[in-house]
Amino acid sequence: MNETVVETKNLVKRYRDVVAVDNASLSIRSGEVFGLLGPNGAGKTTTILALLGLLPVDSGEIDLFGKRFTGRELALKGRIGVVPQELAIFEELTAEENLRFFGGLYGIRGRLLAERVDEALEIAGLTERRKKRPRTFSGGMKRRLNAAAGLIHRPELLIMDEPTVGIDPQSRNHILDVVRSLNAAGTTIIYTSHYMEEVSALCNTIAIMDHGRVIASGTEDDLVSIVERDERIVLSVSHVYPAVLEAMSKLPGVRECEQRDHRIELTAERGQVSLSRLIERANANGCEVTSANVERPSLESVFLTLTGRSLRD
Ligand SMILES: Nc1ncnc2c1ncn2[C@@H]1O[C@H](COP(=O)(O)OP(=O)(O)O)[C@@H](O)[C@H]1O
Ligand SMILES: [Mg+2]
Incomplete structure (x- = not known):
């Protein structure tokens, strides 16, 4: 200590x-x-x-x-x-x-x-x-x-x-x-x-x-x-087939899964979903992942949640 x-x-x-x-x-x-x-x-x-x-x-x-x-x-x-x-x-x-x-x-x-x-x-x-x-x-x-x-x-x-x-x-x-x-x-x-x-x-x-x-x-x-249990994961993919979305939404820890153009956006329990599992599911359903990004909640969102205001003036 x-x-x-x-x-x-x-x-x-x-x-x-x-x-x-x-x-x-x-x-x-x-x-x-x-x-x-x-x-x-x-x-x-x-x-x-x-x-x-x-x-x-x-x-x-x-x-x-x-x-x-x-x-x-x-x-x-x-x-x-x-x-x-x-x-x-x-x-x-x-x-x-x-x-x-x-x-x-x-x-x-x-x-x-x-x-x-x-x-x-x-x-x-x-x-x-x-x-x-x-x-x-x-x-x-x-x-x-x-x-x-x-x-x-x-x-x-x-x-x-x-x-x-x-x-x-x-x-x-x-x-x-x-x-x-x-x-x-x-x-x-x-x-x-x-x-x-x-x-x-x-x-x-x-x-x-x-x-x-x-x-x-x-x-x-x-x-x-303290403030967030969720993280947002965004995958850019070649194509989106409905089967991909379905396979992903069944993964444990995934709360929501949506398609936007060539992106799949997921809301998941923090630290519960591995990117490699997601990419594997995508590949297995015939879509190639070109980029993957995990957006963790930031200190800014902590401040916003606790005070109702933004840290930036
Ligand atoms: N010498 C001072 N006299 C009166 N008010 C002060 C003085 N110094 C700071 N304050 C006030 O005290 C508060 C905290 O200020 P300060 O410690 O400088 O904050 P920070 O460093 O986080 O910007 C503010 O409301 C500021 O206006
Ligand atoms: Mg100061």
């Missing part, structure tokens, strides 16, 4: 009459890429600021690395890195000077600092730009420098708050790769985003937030099974 790195119990944070975080309980284990998914205004950043001790909460408890955190324990804070949603880099310092500054804040000095700066520049893909100032950078490069600043001290837990908003696809992929390789090297990651696809691609465990509440959490499979 992996160590619990972050545990919050019934966290509440109000801004005047807005309840930004509403009884949020989260549990994040060592080695996870934990996704905090929710639309704008869900309370993700407020939750993160609370975990960093940057914002006093109204009630609830936070444990970090198995110890109670009241917002002041420096030894715990030092084990965390943060990549804030708003860029936190100095436009007038070079990339290298920025990283030296942030490394210095964590008490890293001398040769070790030089090594860590080199390492962080390399991870961010900015080694060649080390002497350049961020005001000459693209949005994506600034985001990558922002990320480098958060990992300069090799934190055990790295919290990234919407690190890919508004950047080019290349920088986005770079950042996603950084998350994967840091995690492979043992770093626990909290990845906050309103992009379902990124969270789905990166995270082992996901908490969906809305209006300050954690409305569901678990693996993607857990979440999807």
Whole structure:
């Protein structure tokens, strides 16, 4: 059983009459890429600021690395890195000077600092730009420098708050790769985003937030099974004979089976119907399958079912 790195119990944070975080309980284990998914205004950043001790909460408890955190324990804070949603880099310092500054804040000095700066520049893909100032950078490069600043001290837990908003696809992929390789090297990651696809691609465990509440959490499979028992399977075929449809609808797990042009569309119990069985049935009835596609319910449909709204604004 992996160590619990972050545990919050019934966290509440109000801004005047807005309840930004509403009884949020989260549990994040060592080695996870934990996704905090929710639309704008869900309370993700407020939750993160609370975990960093940057914002006093109204009630609830936070444990970090198995110890109670009241917002002041420096030894715990030092084990965390943060990549804030708003860029936190100095436009007038070079990339290298920025990283030296942030490394210095964590008490890293001398040769070790030089090594860590080199390492962080390399991870961010900015080694060649080390002497350049961020005001000459693209949005994506600034985001990558922002990320480098958060990992300069090799934190055990790295919290990234919407690190890919508004950047080019290349920088986005770079950042996603950084998350994967840091995690492979043992770093626990909290990845906050309103992009379902990124969270789905990166995270082992996901908490969906809305209006300050954690409305569901678990693996993607857990979440999807809360709302949907079915999956849709679409087969493109050469011809459709009535016998094919009949043979398929008799397979255990198949609920519905319809023909649309050169497609057979099935609704089936999730994970109960194998594509190879379906293709076999099609072939046995004289129709060739040119493509087969299983559409699993997505995190988007989980959110839609639980809230009645779309995750996309
Ligand atoms: N400093 C603040 N003062 C007042 N309201 C705030 C402040 N920061 C956030 N809020 C409100 O709290 C809610 C949660 O915001 P936030 O944590 O930034 O959400 P997210 O990061 O998921 O977009 C929103 O309704 C937002 O308007
Ligand atoms: Mg935010």
